[in-house]
Amino acid sequence: MLHFELVTPEKLIRSEEVYMVVVPGTEGDFGVLEGHAPVMSTIRDGAIEVYATQGAVPEHIIVSGGFAEVNASGLTVLAEQAG
Amino acid sequence: MASLKALKIRINSVKSTQKITKAMKMVAAAKLRRAQEAAIAARPYALRLERVMASLASKVTVSESSPKLLAGTGKDQVHLLIVATSERGLAGAFNSNIVRAARKKAESLEAAGKTVKIYIAGKKGRVIRRFYPSQIAHDHEMGHIKYVAFADAKAITDDIIARYEAGEFDVAHLFYARFQSALVQEPIGRQIIPVALPANDDAPVSDGGAAVEYEPDEESILADLLPRNIAIQIFGALLENAASEQGSRMTAMDNATRNAGDMIKRLSTQYNRARQAAITTELVEIISGAEALK
Known part of the structure; x- marks a missing residue:
């Protein structure tokens, strides 16, 4: 499973294990699964899709002013606004 | 000696003041907890952003072509002092400590031949107008804010960056007061523009040695994150200020309540003495009257 964190300046909104997250990067959407190569990317305003399990119906979280970091410990999305 | 009635009125007045200070202390204690929670909730974002900035710092070299927020304007002449204070008084020395720290900095800068401008954020910082009436860059209105939100910090940041x-x-x-405890709030000042990149010690190692891919590229990401970094610093300062303000008010009101208690005790003693003196005089009068009749 992929460790996914969504953080805004006001609080930590999500910190959970999920199957996949699709991030709307500035240069195009990219999906993050477990073991993804390290990436840092800015995010355009839009919806993050969170797949809790494989084949599950994705949950959409609208974020703006965002930034995503993928490293060995998982995916962290920093957003100015989310939800 | 004051009359019995005057003493009674004074005691009652001190008593009602004590009621008010006691209530203010309890309100401040409740608000302090809330403010502390907000400050703690804001920590993860600040931590992560700092980590990202640190790992970017190792990739980017500061040069003439770097964003101005990082490289500076190439000059060191005009200094802007952002003075963040509270909207309300009766918080002990909280506001005056911040203003004093800012004034000290302003004095040392002016002594070094620099130009100082002041940016006021918070109504109680307005006293600084008296010392630098012609150097106020802006007075940011914060009276409508009940609990500090990131949007408030963002508004200040956008304004400041536009000016920059x-x-x-x-x-x-x-300038703001760092919250240490309900008893101790330390006024501090620190430079926020140009941005000082955090020292980078272990960030690349924690990535397991794998090369990090940057989208779009390091410079663009950095340019995108710099204003955000300033906003988060200002946001953090406002949150710390909110907690410090309540802590300071709590302590101040606790002292005031205790002082009022002492005062009531002293006045009551005085009142009782006066009452007894009056009774004694009356008795003496009655007794000597009765003696005279014998």
Whole structure:
């Protein structure tokens, strides 16, 4: 499973294990699964899709002013606004 | 000696003041908890952003072509002091400590031949107008804010960055009170523009040695994150200020309540003495009257 964190300046909104997250990067959407190569990317305003399990119906979280970091410990999305 | 009635009135007045200070202390204690929770909730974002900035710092070299927020304007002449205070008084020395720290900095900068401008954020910082009436860059209205939200910090940041881009100043310092405990709040000032990149010690190692891919590229990401980094610093300062303000008020009101208690005790003693003196005089009068009749 992929460790996914969504953080805004006001609080930590999500910190959970999920199957996949699709991030709307500035240069195009990219999906993050477990073991993804390290990436840092800015995010355009839009919806993050969170797949809790494989084949599950994705949950959409609208974020703006965002930034995503993928490293060995998982995916962290920093957003100015989310939800 | 004051009359019995005057003493009674005075005691009652001190008593009602004590009721008010006691209530204010309890309100401040409740608000302090809330403010502390908000400050703690804001920590994860600040931590992560700092980590990202640190790992970017190792990839980017500061040069002439770097974003102005990082490289500076190339000058060190005009300094902007952002003075963040509270909207309400009766919080002990909280506001005056911040203003004093800012004034000290302003004095030392002016002694070094620099130009100082002041940016007021918070109504109680307005006293600084008296010392630098012609150097107020802006007085940011914060009276409508009940609980500080990121949007409030963002509004200040956008305004300050716009002024920076317009060349109004070269260096910005932020003054606020760091919250240590309900008893101790330390006024501090620190430079926020140009941004000082955090020292980078272990960030690349924690990535397991794998090369990090940057989208779009390091410079663009950095340019995108710099204003955000300033906003988060200002946000953090506002949150710390909110907690410090309540802590300081709590302590101040606790002292005031205790002082009022002492005062009531003293006045009551005085009142009782006066009452007994009056009774004694009356008795003496009655007794000597009765003796005279014998």
